[in-house]
Amino acid sequence: MRTLVTGGAGFIGSALCEHLLDSGDEVVVLDDLSTGSLDNLSGVIEDPRLSFVHGSVLERDVLDSVMARAGRVFHLAAVVGVRLIVDHPLHGLRVNIHGTENVLEAARTHGVRVLLASTSEVYGKNTADRLSEDSDRILGSALLSRWTYAGAKGIDEAFAHAYATEYGVPLVIVRLFNTVGPRQTGRYGMVVPNLIGQALAGEPLTVFGDGQQTRCFSYVADVVPAMVALAECPAADKLAVNLGGLTEISIMDLARRIVSRLDSPSEIRLIPYSEAYGPGYEDMRRRVPDNTLAGRLVGFHPRTTIEEIIDRVAASMAAPVTSGSAGTHR
Numbered sequence: 059m060r061t062l063v064t065g066g067a068g069f070i071g072s073a074l075c076e077h078l079l080d081s082g083d084e085v086v087v088l089d090d091l092s093t094g095s096l097d098n099l100s101g102v103i104e105d106p107r108l109s110f111v112h113g114s115v116l117e118r119d120v121l122d123s124v125m126a127r128a129g130r131v132f133h134l135a136a137v138v139g140v141r142l143i144v145d146h147p148l149h150g151l152r153v154n155i156h157g158t159e160n161v162l163e164a165a166r167t168h169g170v171r172v173l174l175a176s177t178s179e180v181y182g183k184n185t186a187d188r189l190s191e192d193s194d195r196i197l198g199s200a201l202l203s204r205w206t207y208a209g210a211k212g213i214d215e216a217f218a219h220a221y222a223t224e225y226g227v228p229l230v231i232v233r234l235f236n237t238v239g240p241r242q243t244g245r246y247g248m249v250v251p252n253l254i255g256q257a258l259a260g261e262p263l264t265v266f267g268d269g270q271q272t273r274c275f276s277y278v279a280d281v282v283p284a285m286v287a288l289a290e291c292p293a294a295d296k297l298a299v300n301l302g303g304l305t306e307i308s309i310m311d312l313a314r315r316i317v318s319r320l321d322s323p324s325e326i327r328l329i330p331y332s333e334a335y336g337p338g339y340e341d342m343r344r345r346v347p348d349n350t351l352a353g354r355l356v357g358f359h360p361r362t363t364i365e366e367i368i369d370r371v372a373a374s375m376a377a378p379v380t381s382g383s384a385g386t387h388r
């Protein structure tokens with residue numbers, strides 16, 4: 059099987075490429091290296107079964123030529139990270155909406171099966187005990203740039219579903235919940251690499267707001283095999299499927315565990331959202347996945363604990379060769 063991975067030089071994309079190569083695929087990566095990095099692919103770049111194309115999902119001719127060679131596409135390319143989205147909403151909207159439409163159109167033209175990487179952000183401010191795939195979306199004002207990522211990804215899902223329904227494009231959507239792991243950078247706001255980097259450097263850990271907001275972090279090595287299994291699961295056709303982590307944890311608790319686990323001298327500092335992201339920022343108070351569907355379809359049962367995640371991310375950051383790419387699809 060030849061698989062196209064858009065955003066394959068990103069943090070999740072590169073882990074996906076390694077996994078696909080391990081399972082015998084040929085892999086074509088399309089990445090504009092805006093937030094991804096070739097360093098992320100350093101372990102596989104010499105593999106003759108991997109080819110790298112430097113380009114954007116906004117370039118239709120490039121997309122068309124790589125899609126023509128593929129049997130399936132994992133579409134991960136996106137502008138991600140709260141920092142980038144808040145600072146450059148227009149670019150985010152263009153890449154995240156038009157880029158996805160281009161991918162879907164090229165997939166339709168060449169009869170290629172699509173896995174669309176979406177995000178738990180689509181649920182917005184819904185604080186349900188367990189967000190299931192049909193939970194309501196609760197978004198803030200359309201004029202707040204903070205919500206453009208959730209808005210664009212929601213449109214992407216709708217676009218993809220319409221392509222599947224009206225053109226018969228084979229499709230599965232995965233909604234990723236705060237996927238973390240080695241190679242994710244904190245540069246664009248992601249909390250786990252940010253706080254671990256601060257703890258390792260002995261700097262104050264910056265916890266935004268009151269620190270009582272919660273997340274369920276999932277480990278990239280748990281998520282990637284489930285993505286591939288879903289792409290190969292006929293019962294998942296046209297569905298959106300949550301892939302989230304095990305345990306709900308507040309950001310303050312996360313910061314405390316990082317300090318204690320890494321034996322760091324750092325203090326923990328509360329930073330108002332207005333200072334972190336500018337005025338008018340709205341956070342999600344809580345985001346807890348219901349993973350039942352993924353469990354039923356492909357046996358998804360994430361196992362990596364937050365302590366193991368902290369250890370592995372810290373070990374990768376302390377290693378002599380560090381690489382940076384934006385995390386994708388929180």
Ligand code: UDP
Nearest residue numbers: 140247248249252264265266271309341388
């Ligand atoms: N956050 C924080 N300190 C940081 C970066 C992020 O307290 O240095 C908070 C952020 O406000 C959010 C949570 O950590 O409440 C998770 O942020 P991230 O950007 O990783 O993902 P999100 O869930 O917001 O998409």
